[in-house]
Amino acid sequence: MVKTNVVKLNQVVSKAKSVRKAAKNKPTKLRKSLTPGTILILLTGQFRGKRVVLLKQMEKSGMLLVTGPYAVNGVPLRRVNARQCIATSTKVSVAGVPIAKVEEKCFKKKEKKSFGEVAFLAKKTKADVDAGKKALQKEVDAAITKEITKNQALKKYMKSKFALSNGDKPHEMKF
Numbered sequence: 001m002v003k004t005n006v007v008k009l010n011q012v013v014s015k016a017k018s019v020r021k022a023a024k025n026k027p028t029k030l031r032k033s034l035t036p037g038t039i040l041i042l043l044t045g046q047f048r049g050k051r052v053v054l055l056k057q058m059e060k061s062g063m064l065l066v067t068g069p070y071a072v073n074g075v076p077l078r079r080v081n082a083r084q085c086i087a088t089s090t091k092v093s094v095a096g097v098p099i100a101k102v103e104e105k106c107f108k109k110k111e112k113k114s115f116g117e118v119a120f121l122a123k124k125t126k127a128d129v130d131a132g133k134k135a136l137q138k139e140v141d142a143a144i145t146k147e148i149t150k151n152q153a154l155k156k157y158m159k160s161k162f163a164l165s166n167g168d169k170p171h172e173m174k175f
Helices: 002-016 117-121 131-149 152-159
Strands: 038-042 051-057 064-067 078-080 085-091
Touching: 038 064, 051 085, 051 131, 064 131, 131 152
Parallel strands: none
Antiparallel strands: 038 051, 038 085, 051 064, 064 078
16 A cells, blocks of 8 residues: 555656746846946956946847957957946946847857868868947947047056955955
């Protein structure tokens, strides 16, 4: 008798499992401090410590679209996870910036063709940036650079890199 009850319980438990699938992916909710025009400090990646301008939140992925601008501090148009940046209280006007032109497909990587050993033996060269992406970068940067160069101190602030020294307490800092 005991064995039959155990078998019945296992059958009930296995039927109860269900996998819930979301009908639609929702972009992440942003912190109140993350608004277009806010200057952010990047915490990870190739440009960690650099200050960038937040342009918008990408619709599909929910990531943040930021730029250096490239002419000021060398950070190109890129997507950043909201958790990997600190928002500062400094803001820049992004009114004249053509943000609508930048979409997710601009960041899609090109497929690499491999030809076996020939591709392996060939010397690696630096990847060329698409001409369309370069033009878009210049167009976006032109509008933001105007705003940044109005204030020399702001331009110097954007060029500088953020770092902590001994004794600095980031949890007590006000950005």
